[in-house]
Amino acid sequence: MLFVKPMNKIIYGVFFCTFFLLSCKKNQSEFSEKVKVSLRNVGHQLLLSQKDSTSLVLPVQQLQEDQYKMSFQNNLQIEPSELVTIINNNFKKADLPAKYRVEVKNCASEEIAYSFEMILNEEKSIIPCSGRNLPNSCYVITVRFISEKEIGMNPIYVIVSLLFTILVLVVLWYSKGKTKLSKIQDSETQKLGAFLFYPEQNKLVKQAVEIPLSKKECELLSIFISRPNEIIKREELTKKVWEDNGVFVGRSLDTYISKIRKKIKEDTSIRLTNVHGVGYKLEVD
Numbered sequence: 001m002l003f004v005k006p007m008n009k010i011i012y013g014v015f016f017c018t019f020f021l022l023s024c025k026k027n028q029s030e031f032s033e034k035v036k037v038s039l040r041n042v043g044h045q046l047l048l049s050q051k052d053s054t055s056l057v058l059p060v061q062q063l064q065e066d067q068y069k070m071s072f073q074n075n076l077q078i079e080p081s082e083l084v085t086i087i088n089n090n091f092k093k094a095d096l097p098a099k100y101r102v103e104v105k106n107c108a109s110e111e112i113a114y115s116f117e118m119i120l121n122e123e124k125s126i127i128p129c130s131g132r133n134l135p136n137s138c139y140v141i142t143v144r145f146i147s148e149k150e151i152g153m154n155p156i157y158v159i160v161s162l163l164f165t166i167l168v169l170v171v172l173w174y175s176k177g178k179t180k181l182s183k184i185q186d187s188e189t190q191k192l193g194a195f196l197f198y199p200e201q202n203k204l205v206k207q208a209v210e211i212p213l214s215k216k217e218c219e220l221l222s223i224f225i226s227r228p229n230e231i232i233k234r235e236e237l238t239k240k241v242w243e244d245n246g247v248f249v250g251r252s253l254d255t256y257i258s259k260i261r262k263k264i265k266e267d268t269s270i271r272l273t274n275v276h277g278v279g280y281k282l283e284v285d
Contacts, residue, residue, distance in 0.1 A: 028065070036060040038094040039070045039143065045086045050076060067144040071107075078104060078134040080114050087143070088118060099146045107138035117146075190225050193270035193284065197225060204263060211263050216241055216256050224272065224282035233279040 036059075043057030056073040063069050087102060104114040113134050190197040196205045202218045204211040213221065219241045223232060238253055257280060261272050269285040 032062055034094055035068055035096060035143075035145075036062070038090045038096060039068060039141075042086050042090050043070050043072065043141075045090070046078070046083065047072070047076065049079075049082055049086075052076070063142065064144075066146075067142060069140055069142045071140045072138075075136050075138050077136040078114065078139060080116070080134070083114075083141075084116060084118070097145045097147070101144045101146060103142045103144075104134065105140050105142065107140060113137075113139065119146075192221075192225055193264070193267040195264065195267060195270075197221060206266065213263070214256075214259075216252075217260055217263075220253075220256055221260055224280070228282050228284040231275050231279055231281045235279075237279065 039060045040057050047053070047055060047057065052074070055076075058071045058073060061069045061071075083102070083104070091098070091100070099119045101117045102115060103112050105111065106113050190199065192204070194206055195211075198205065199218055199222050202213045202215060204213060220237060223237065223240060234253060242252070257272060257274075264270055264272065271283040273281050273283055275281055
């Protein structure tokens with residue numbers, strides 16, 4: 001029963017992690033589809049702005065988790081300011097992140113013909129050469145979304161951090177459980193001559209025969225076992241066993257000592273002796 005609660009926590013942690021991973025995967029998939037639809041619309045508007053209603057926008061490709069590529073069936077001419085406006089308007093309608101970087105590359109040379117960066121504060125957005133048209137040619141347009149904390153907010157790093165946290169918790173719970181179990185095992189079983197003493201269960205065991213102990217007998221015996229062959233004063237015994245347990249009758253200690261003696265008398269290697277006027281001593285050979 002010791003590991004029930006830690007195991008439940010581990011199970012809940014694994015369930016939460018699995019749910020989180022599935023949710024992230026689903027959310028990422030939905031985000032990706034939204035971006036692709038928005039970019040296809042951007043492409044169609046670019047073609048329509050050149051009075052081209054017949055050529056196609058090729059399927060949008062996802063290059064990386066946050067990067068997408070749009071290409072066209074035929075060559076086209078791109079006016080930078082028009083491209084900025086069309087992308088910005090479509091991304092706002094689709095409620096996509098407002099911080100992104102756009103690159104227009106030449107299909108043949110793969111050189112960047114034009115690029116710009118858009119962030120929340122339009123005054124800080126970098127939009128160069130907005131009035132200089134790109135000549136009619138084959139182009140691909142890539143868009144990369146940039147988070148506020150590029151590494152910290154990346155879902156991959158979030159997932160890795162979460163998994164690491166869960167792993168640490170599991171190790172801590174397991175270590176704590178093992179330590180607790182070890183302590184309980186050490187405290188539960190104590191050797192007393194031919195007997196095994198189980199203070200947590202209030203009993204002595206000798207050759208598979210259980211000898212029940214009362215709570216007071218168990219408390220007294222625990223004190224004696226912790227200090228073998230040592231005289232323990234009557235005042236100390238009564239203080240430790242009866243101080244917080246109600247009324248103490250003068251002969252109660254002697255009565256319980258007598259009961260313990262009867263229960264351990266079969267083993268002559270241990271003796272509970274009376275030191276007159278002082279207290280008692282557990283003698284162990």
